Amino acid sequence: MNDVKARAYRARETILAIGATEHGTHVGGSLSAVDILTVLYSDILRVRPDQPDWPDRDWFVLSKGHASAALYAVLSEHGYFPPEECEAYGRHGGRLAGHPLRRLPGVEFPTGSLGHGLSLAAGVALGARRTGRPCRAFVLLGDGELQEGSNWEAIMSAPRFGLDNLVAVVDRNGWQITGRTEDCVPLEPLAQRWRSFGWECVEVDGHDLGALRQAFATVPRSEGRPTVVIARTTKGRGVPIFEDRRKSHYVKLTARLYERAIAGLRRSRP
Amino acid sequence: MTWAERYAGSTREVYRRTLLELACADSRIYCVDSDMGGFEDDFGEQLPRQYANVGIAEANMIGMSAGLAAAGLIPFANTMSAFATARAAEQLRLDVAGNDLPVRIVASHGGLSAGHYGPSHHSLADLAVLRTMPHLTVLVPADTVETEYAIRAAAVAPGPVFVRLGRSETPLVYQKPYEFTVGKAVELAAGNAVTIIATGPLPVNMSLTASALLEPEGIAARVLNMHTIQPIDHAAVVRAARQTAGIVTVEDHVVSGGLGAAVCEIVCAEHPCRVTRMGSATAYVDEVGSERELLVAAGVSPERIAAAAAELANPRWRRETA
Numbered sequence: 001m002n003d004v005k006a007r008a009y010r011a012r013e014t015i016l017a018i019g020a021t022e023h024g025t026h027v028g029g030s031l032s033a034v035d036i037l038t039v040l041y042s043d044i045l046r047v048r049p050d051q052p053d054w055p056d057r058d059w060f061v062l063s064k065g066h067a068s069a070a071l072y073a074v075l076s077e078h079g080y081f082p083p084e085e086c087e088a089y090g091r092h093g094g095r096l097a098g099h100p101l102r103r104l105p106g107v108e109f110p111t112g113s114l115g116h117g118l119s120l121a122a123g124v125a126l127g128a129r130r131t132g133r134p135c136r137a138f139v140l141l142g143d144g145e146l147q148e149g150s151n152w153e154a155i156m157s158a159p160r161f162g163l164d165n166l167v168a169v170v171d172r173n174g175w176q177i178t179g180r181t182e183d184c185v186p187l188e189p190l191a192q193r194w195r196s197f198g199w200e201c202v203e204v205d206g207h208d209l210g211a212l213r214q215a216f217a218t219v220p221r222s223e224g225r226p227t228v229v230i231a232r233t234t235k236g237r238g239v240p241i242f243e244d245r246r247k248s249h250y251v252k253l254t255a256r257l258y259e260r261a262i263a264g265l266r267r268s269r270p
Numbered sequence: 271m272t273w274a275e276r277y278a279g280s281t282r283e284v285y286r287r288t289l290l291e292l293a294c295a296d297s298r299i300y301c302v303d304s305d306m307g308g309f310e311d312d313f314g315e316q317l318p319r320q321y322a323n324v325g326i327a328e329a330n331m332i333g334m335s336a337g338l339a340a341a342g343l344i345p346f347a348n349t350m351s352a353f354a355t356a357r358a359a360e361q362l363r364l365d366v367a368g369n370d371l372p373v374r375i376v377a378s379h380g381g382l383s384a385g386h387y388g389p390s391h392h393s394l395a396d397l398a399v400l401r402t403m404p405h406l407t408v409l410v411p412a413d414t415v416e417t418e419y420a421i422r423a424a425a426v427a428p429g430p431v432f433v434r435l436g437r438s439e440t441p442l443v444y445q446k447p448y449e450f451t452v453g454k455a456v457e458l459a460a461g462n463a464v465t466i467i468a469t470g471p472l473p474v475n476m477s478l479t480a481s482a483l484l485e486p487e488g489i490a491a492r493v494l495n496m497h498t499i500q501p502i503d504h505a506a507v508v509r510a511a512r513q514t515a516g517i518v519t520v521e522d523h524v525v526s527g528g529l530g531a532a533v534c535e536i537v538c539a540e541h542p543c544r545v546t547r548m549g550s551a552t553a554y555v556d557e558v559g560s561e562r563e564l565l566v567a568a569g570v571s572p573e574r575i576a577a578a579a580a581e582l583a584n585p586r587w588r589r590e591t592a
Contacts, residue, residue, distance in 0.1 A: 055342075102369060108340065109336070109340070109365065109369065110364070110368065110369070113360055113364060115329075116333055116360075116361065116364065116365055118333075119329070119330045119332075119333025119334045119336075119337065119361070119365075120333050120334070120336055120337040120340075120365060121337060122330075122333075122334050122337060123333065123334035123335060123336060123337020123338040123339075123340070123341065123345075124337040124338075124340055124341045125337075126322065126334065126337070126338060126341075127300075127337060127338040127339075127340070127341025127342060127343045128341050130300065130319060130320070130338075130341075130343060131298075131341060131342050131343065133341075133342075135341070137337075149329075150327075150329040150330055150333065150361075153324075153325070153327035153329060153330035154330045154333070154334070156325070156327070157324045157325055157327065157330060157334075161322060
């Protein structure tokens with residue numbers, strides 16, 4: 001567990017480093033998602049980083065593609081590509097865009113336009129069923145992203161196909177660009193909504209690594225039903241100047257801001 | 271069974287029959303339905319493990335199809351062309367075409383073939399949208415025979431394919447088997463005076479009638495069936511530009527962005543010649559009628575095609591100065 005904690009910490013450092021590159025990045029939503037990603041890649045996903053297209057692998061789709069910094073931090077931490085490559089974020093000729101590109105090992109689908117990932121993952125889960133492979137499909141959704149209607153087409157249809165190898169995770173940090181999700185277009189009662197569509201629903205503290213692992217490890221909770229894990233998170237988690245701040249959505253960290261952010265992060269060093 | 275009996279009916283019916291045959295032989299073929307009607311009783315009953323009806327939800331259907339293809343299946347996604355190319359356009363662009371995944375979208379109700387339904391079901395700008403999609407092969411069969419060939423070709427194509435079908439029964443263009451090659455136009459009538467390039471059932475039929483009208487006038491019109499809009503038969507267009515006096519393009523589509531535009535783009539760069547584009551002047555036809563009636567109202571008819579071709583073959587200025 002300490003190892004996983006250390007990985008999550010290092011991933012946060014990488015996110016801040018990416019935020020300090022030329023273009024900046026979606027810092028707040030990456031910091032809220034990074035514990036989920038760390039647990040998935042450390043303990044849950046059956047993957048082979050040295051063989052990203054292993055046919056029996058579990059699939060991970062980052063539907064909230066703007067949290068690419070968190071994905072890059074975790075993928076490089078797990079050996080999909082060298083961690084130094086994160087310095088080339090946003091640089092012409094590189095492989096690390098603001099939203100993930102498929103040319104990067106570990107990226108199954110390029111994402112960025114919200115509302116695509118759940119359908120893609122449902123298709124993969126159904127395809128695995130039909131080809132007889134043991135693959136599971138995990139998809140990380142933003143909470144604001146659930147305002148996209150296409151999600152609800154997928155939420156409505158996935159239980160119909162008995163996809164208990166499909167796991168949706170909602171990074172419920174409560175914010176979108178203009179403010180609180182509940183002040184924009186309310187999502188609550190979110191768990192009740194998913195359940196009413198036929199999903200198994202688990203609510204969990206999205207920064208409690210043990211609780212996250214427990215939630216993912218007990219999937220499927222009932223045969224024939226897809227699962228959603230609603231992970232209650234804090235936008236900007238781990239960096240006090242960004243925590244639960246609307247303005248942390250997209251940040252270009254100047255040298256001064258980067259120093260402040262790193263100093264704040266170090267106070268929670270494991 | 272005679273040829274006519276075998277290929278009787280609409281392109282949609284022949285497509286569904288062909289897909290079922292293919293799917294019986296290859297369990298990777300997967301039919302994804304968006305409540306279109308027509309699959310549930312035959313395909314769905316016979317091959318329930320190769321059939322999923324996702325409901326009236328085109329965006330989810332195209333996204334799921336991309337996932338199915340990534341997982342190793344060969345999905346055929348079914349909807350109407352207007353919905354595939356507008357409502358689900360982003361899934362088509364990003365999830366299917368951008369990823370070069372072997373999804374086949376078979377879209378009925380192309381152009382004005384759902385004429386009486388009104389503009390919500392017309393699909394007059396689909397080819398314009400599809401021509402901007404990377405990696406995507408775009409097929410427009412001219413009749414039921416070509417539909418069967420196109421579907422068989424789509425099943426084995428390495429990348430994504432879009433097949434645009436009509437709605438109701440249209441006359442047969444082909445009376446015997448022929449070699450169908452993706453990206454290669456079919457010369458249905460030989461001639462060196464002028465070229466008529468058409469795509470889709472009624473445009474091809476009308477163009478053949480037009481060439482017959484021109485014959486007694488001593489104008490030998492070449493008629494090309496451009497069944498593949500992307501990648502288009504570049505060489506056939508250049509040959510037409512070089513060897514004949516000009517080109518008339520005929521399509522059940524708005525005159526911008528589709529077949530006519532594709533032909534103009536080629537001849538502008540390779541061998542400038544006169545091109546008369548025939549189709550709908552607008553992508554929004556706010557009228558009721560059959561496909562043929564609406565096309566004629568839009569200015570597309572055998573007589574108008576023949577007149578346009580005659581004008582190119584024998585321009586007025588030449589007649590007047592002769």
